Amino acid sequence: MWKWFHQLASPPHFYRLASLFIPWLAWPGYALVAYGTFAGLFVAPPDYQQSDAFRIIYVHVPSAYLSMMAYMIMAIAGGIGLIWRMKLAHAVAASAAPLGASFTFLALASGSVWGRPMWGTWWEWGDPRLMSELLMLFLYIGYMALRSAIDDTGKADKASAVLALVGAVNVPVIHYSVEWWSSLHQGPTLIREGGPAMDPAMLYPLLANIVGFSLVFGAMLLRRVRSEVLRREARTRWVRELVLAPGENG
Amino acid sequence: MNNGAPRVPGLLAGLVATLRRDLLLAWKRPGDVLNPLFFFAMVCTLFPLATGPSIEQLRFAAPGVLWVAALLAMLLSLNSLFLTDHEDGSLEQLLVSPQPLVVLALGKTLAHWVTSGLPLVVLSPLVAVTFRLPGDTIQVLMLTLLLGTMSLSLLGSIGAALTVGLHRGTALLSLLILPLAMPVLIFGARTVALAAAGDAYAAGILALGAYALGALSLAPYATAAALRVSNE
Amino acid sequence: MTQTLAMSGYGIYVWSTFALTAAVLVYNEWAARRRFRSVYRDIEVRIKALENHK
Numbered sequence: 382m383w384k385w386f387h388q389l390a391s392p393p394h395f396y397r398l399a400s401l402f403i404p405w406l407a408w409p410g411y412a413l414v415a416y417g418t419f420a421g422l423f424v425a426p427p428d429y430q431q432s433d434a435f436r437i438i439y440v441h442v443p444s445a446y447l448s449m450m451a452y453m454i455m456a457i458a459g460g461i462g463l464i465w466r467m468k469l470a471h472a473v474a475a476s477a478a479p480l481g482a483s484f485t486f487l488a489l490a491s492g493s494v495w496g497r498p499m500w501g502t503w504w505e506w507g508d509p510r511l512m513s514e515l516l517m518l519f520l521y522i523g524y525m526a527l528r529s530a531i532d533d534t535g536k537a538d539k540a541s542a543v544l545a546l547v548g549a550v551n552v553p554v555i556h557y558s559v560e561w562w563s564s565l566h567q568g569p570t571l572i573r574e575g576g577p578a579m580d581p582a583m584l585y586p587l588l589a590n591i592v593g594f595s596l597v598f599g600a601m602l603l604r605r606v607r608s609e610v611l612r613r614e615a616r617t618r619w620v621r622e623l624v625l626a627p628g629e630n631g
Numbered sequence: 632m633n634n635g636a637p638r639v640p641g642l643l644a645g646l647v648a649t650l651r652r653d654l655l656l657a658w659k660r661p662g663d664v665l666n667p668l669f670f671f672a673m674v675c676t677l678f679p680l681a682t683g684p685s686i687e688q689l690r691f692a693a694p695g696v697l698w699v700a701a702l703l704a705m706l707l708s709l710n711s712l713f714l715t716d717h718e719d720g721s722l723e724q725l726l727v728s729p730q731p732l733v734v735l736a737l738g739k740t741l742a743h744w745v746t747s748g749l750p751l752v753v754l755s756p757l758v759a760v761t762f763r764l765p766g767d768t769i770q771v772l773m774l775t776l777l778l779g780t781m782s783l784s785l786l787g788s789i790g791a792a793l794t795v796g797l798h799r800g801t802a803l804l805s806l807l808i809l810p811l812a813m814p815v816l817i818f819g820a821r822t823v824a825l826a827a828a829g830d831a832y833a834a835g836i837l838a839l840g841a842y843a844l845g846a847l848s849l850a851p852y853a854t855a856a857a858l859r860v861s862n863e
Numbered sequence: 864m865t866q867t868l869a870m871s872g873y874g875i876y877v878w879s880t881f882a883l884t885a886a887v888l889v890y891n892e893w894a895a896r897r898r899f900r901s902v903y904r905d906i907e908v909r910i911k912a913l914e915n916h917k
Binding site: 479486615 | 874905
């Protein structure tokens, strides 16, 4: 079992595995997203409170979920890279950042657009979920800014790993403090706390989208990690052989 | 008895020595301590200038304004936490010294709090009075600032260690620290607002205290790790 | 059909959100592929140049 883990940590093996896995994640992922989106838009019945506007949930919830998942991946990968000195882990962390930021942006945009018909404003400072997502976006931006400010890749890896870990520890604190802050001013929240007591016809497309988006995210992540690995290992023999091998175009 | 090798000073001695050194340095350069204080006062002045001197408005906005100004002043002073040491090489000395880097980082951070945070706590009542905050609210303000600036120094030292010597490190430092400092700002400012309104504010004080304790026990490790990374 | 498009009056909000999502997904796919191609090409050029010098 450790042998497999060690093999995984070797860049050429990971590169090969990643190339193999990408379609196995992307195709099912997009299929699920297609079903979830179609069913969410056309099959699920309108919400009795929010009518058809609630359908934004099929995009908002997966995005928000992924924005947090990506951050956890970024922080854990950074931690693994820091503790076990695995360059590959750092490559994963670096790749996760722009993806996580994209989904955070999407969560914010969808939340804002959802809020417009529901509350009448484009932005509600009092909504704890929106505020948490906003702070998470700032965390991502800071992470990427730190990475680009440090020229040496190794140093950038370690510094940003420290930052990501510190941020990860703070994320629950941020969530709690924003919740407390907004509870002082009782404002409306986007998603009713009814949660999974949803009508199955509403719930299944949502679950499909959550899983589908996650698979798609996985595929995108692997694709980026491949690029990262190639870039970092550019001067090694295995990359040289890879590039010189006939018929190889990535 | 003595095996002939020089005795290495212990942890506490290392902490005290670092603390003393930084305090002494700050004493010799009072500008470093005073500038953030003037900055705090000036930022507080900006608000009445911008929004008009209506007493009701000012009293209402005071907790937020005072806290934001304090946060910005702390950010300003954090820049130079490791900068001078980095420039003159003493940072490397810290890295190779026999005491654990964690302890030395803590020493520097505490010195920073004493020279940047405490003065803010002392100055705040003067400014708060101009905003017509009542006496007991001002006490709450000072308590939140006492705990909050401690957390800010600790958090900020991590950011300062990560960005020391970087091009445009100043702006980057603020970018990194601000999201992490949000909970401190939230708890600090809102607690004072609650106190001003006569509501129960103990929860906020407890949260600030818990945060400060957490930061005190964890942040120095992160700062030490960041220092090592920045200087390799 | 128009009923579906209208989404009981919320049409523009719902459709713009889904369109934005699609755009973000497409962008990320494109950006990841572009990055790969550019990294690969850079390496290929450099290595083939080294080979030719031999």
